Amino acid sequence: MIVLGLILLLVGLLADIGILVTLGVILAVIGAILALLGSTGRAVGGRNHWF
Numbered sequence: 001m002i003v004l005g006l007i008l009l010l011v012g013l014l015a016d017i018g019i020l021v022t023l024g025v026i027l028a029v030i031g032a033i034l035a036l037l038g039s040t041g042r043a044v045g046g047r048n049h050w051f
Contacts, residue, residue, distance in 0.1 A: 001031030 005028030012020025 002028050002035065003031075005029075005031055
């Protein structure tokens, strides 16, 4: 999710499309939060593992 957010952010900046920049930032932040919670061993969304 972080990678998708960064890709959308870069495409949005290069193409000057504001909605893609906004979506990219939101996805990158949510991905970072989920990665942080998952690395601490906390269950995310009721699941202990994502795989």
